[in-house]
Amino acid sequence: MNSRPARPAARSGGRQGGTQGEPDTLALFDDLEVPPAPVAPRPEGRARRPAARSDEPGLSPESAISVATLTLATRDIIEGAVEPLWVRGEVVGLKEHRSGHWYFTLKDENAQIRCVMWASDARRALAAPDEGMTIIALGKLTVFPARGELQLRVLRIDSSGDGLWRKAFEKLRKKLEAEGLFAAERKRPIPMLPACVAVVTSADGAALHDIVSVVSRRCPITQVVVAHAQVQGEDAPKSLVKALHRVARWGKADVVILGRGGGSREDLWAFNDERVVRAAAGMPVPVISAVGHEVDVTLCDLAADLRAATPSAAAEAAVPRLSDLVRHVRRLGADLRDAAMAQVESARERLADVGVAVARAASHPIERRRLALEGIAGRLHALSPLATLARGYAVITDGEGAPVTSVTAVKPGDAIVARLRDGSIHARTERTESSGEEVNE
Amino acid sequence: MSFEKKVQRLEEIVRALESKDMSLEKGLKLFEEGIACLRDASTELSKAEAAVQVLRERTDGILEATDLRA
Numbered sequence: 001m002n003s004r005p006a007r008p009a010a011r012s013g014g015r016q017g018g019t020q021g022e023p024d025t026l027a028l029f030d031d032l033e034v035p036p037a038p039v040a041p042r043p044e045g046r047a048r049r050p051a052a053r054s055d056e057p058g059l060s061p062e063s064a065i066s067v068a069t070l071t072l073a074t075r076d077i078i079e080g081a082v083e084p085l086w087v088r089g090e091v092v093g094l095k096e097h098r099s100g101h102w103y104f105t106l107k108d109e110n111a112q113i114r115c116v117m118w119a120s121d122a123r124r125a126l127a128a129p130d131e132g133m134t135i136i137a138l139g140k141l142t143v144f145p146a147r148g149e150l151q152l153r154v155l156r157i158d159s160s161g162d163g164l165w166r167k168a169f170e171k172l173r174k175k176l177e178a179e180g181l182f183a184a185e186r187k188r189p190i191p192m193l194p195a196c197v198a199v200v201t202s203a204d205g206a207a208l209h210d211i212v213s214v215v216s217r218r219c220p221i222t223q224v225v226v227a228h229a230q231v232q233g234e235d236a237p238k239s240l241v242k243a244l245h246r247v248a249r250w251g252k253a254d255v256v257i258l259g260r261g262g263g264s265r266e267d268l269w270a271f272n273d274e275r276v277v278r279a280a281a282g283m284p285v286p287v288i289s290a291v292g293h294e295v296d297v298t299l300c301d302l303a304a305d306l307r308a309a310t311p312s313a314a315a316e317a318a319v320p321r322l323s324d325l326v327r328h329v330r331r332l333g334a335d336l337r338d339a340a341m342a343q344v345e346s347a348r349e350r351l352a353d354v355g356v357a358v359a360r361a362a363s364h365p366i367e368r369r370r371l372a373l374e375g376i377a378g379r380l381h382a383l384s385p386l387a388t389l390a391r392g393y394a395v396i397t398d399g400e401g402a403p404v405t406s407v408t409a410v411k412p413g414d415a416i417v418a419r420l421r422d423g424s425i426h427a428r429t430e431r432t433e434s435s436g437e438e439v440n441e
Numbered sequence: 442m443s444f445e446k447k448v449q450r451l452e453e454i455v456r457a458l459e460s461k462d463m464s465l466e467k468g469l470k471l472f473e474e475g476i477a478c479l480r481d482a483s484t485e486l487s488k489a490e491a492a493v494q495v496l497r498e499r500t501d502g503i504l505e506a507t508d509l510r511a
Contacts, residue, residue: 224493332479335459350462
């Protein structure tokens with residue numbers, strides 16, 4: 001055995017890998033007699049022992065064992081003796097067999113080992129490692145009897161290592177980005193005052209506690225509804241998707257907070273799961289993501305309408321400070337009254353001229369004319385809420401009830417109605433007199 | 442109409458009344474509408490405090506929000 005394999009050897013190993021079958025399925029071993037496991041390797045000299053032990057397998061030419069027996073025995077010894085180990089190495093010659101199994105070599109400067117990852121294990125990996133990528137793999141040491149080679153059966157590839165994680169993340173990010181899932185124009189504004197905020201997270205996590213306390217402090221009238229989901233572990237993606245669908249189907253939430261408290265990169269992986277990202281992007285109401293991690297952006301963050309750094313920040317973005325809103329609405333009320341008052345003032349000026357004519361038409365005696373003028377100029381029509389604001393004029397309408405706001409609107413002889421605080425005066429126009437000012441309508 | 446829409450409408454009305462002279466009839470209508478928006482918005486802001494609820498799916502598939510502490 002060459003203790004320092006040259007590069008070409010490693011590459012050729014990769015090619016061979018593709019042809020390799022699953023050892024357990026090889027009929028070759030089915031009928032083998034396996035010696036008991038603790039058969040310690042013996043010094044060579046002891047193999048040629050006197051005839052007394054010649055009946056034991058392999059201890060005499062007569063009891064010579066087959067190569068298969070030897071390799072299988074070796075396999076059993078190695079498997080029995082070595083616990084699964086985490087191994088760091090560079091991936092060379094990875095073949096993804098159509099059966100789903102992966103074959104590759106892990107190597108460093110001075111050594112290499114053939115690796116296999118069965119489809120059932122490979123499926124759980126985030127992505128296949130790239131050529132030359134350094135990975136950390138959990139593997140069980142074994143022997144591949146058909147080649148008499150040491151082999152590492154890889155059970156898991158650590159996804160917290162930057163390379164693989166980044167690869168899987170980028171691959172999905174690119175795909176979803178191409179679909180427009182993260183597009184800025186898809187982002188919806190958060191409602192000013194949501195009556196109901198749905199929180200998709202673990203019902204017993206710290207995130208929920210933080211969100212509830214912020215909402216009840218800032219805006220206690222907003223309802224918080226929790227849709228519980230598992231936020232980490234293998235079932236987390238399914239659970240998160242179900243919770244999101246529950247909220248969508250319920251239909252009473254105005255905004256959704258999706259998230260969890262901080263965690264390791266692996267803990268947050270569910271928020272990079274394609275199903276979860278799609279469910280978040282497909283929500284009928286705006287989604288605020290709150291996956292507490294300073295460094296890593298999750299794909300849910302990108303798909304959400306708004307990203308918050310922490311659950312508390314998400315709650316602050318979801319609801320306004322109630323006292324601010326109360327102040328705003330009060331101010332609008334005051335502005336409304338002021339503006340109405342100003343309108344009335346300007347209308348009053350415009351109407352004053354008409355009022356003079358009406359007053360004349362309505363009453364000849366000086367005293368009544370004065371009273372009418374006071375009535376018109378001093379009080380507003382009692383039916384309108386403006387009355388309290390605009391003490392000082394009457395509303396003149398024509399025979400059809402349309403307001404008369406200019407002397408040009410009536411001709412001598414036209415019927416007009418002056419509505420006052422306490423009733424109306426029906427009159428006929430005697431003559432009109434323009435003040436010479438342009439009246440804006 | 443949502444709270445937001447009411448407030449937006451109220452803002453529009455105030456702007457319209459502030460910006461230009463209009464017929465008294467129109468001004469009156471706007472003012473009345475503004476007062477209604479104001480009343481509705483204020484009512485919404487004075488709602489009672491809400492309890493935290495949990496959204497569950499019953500075995501018959503119906504979604505139900507119940508108080509967390511219940």
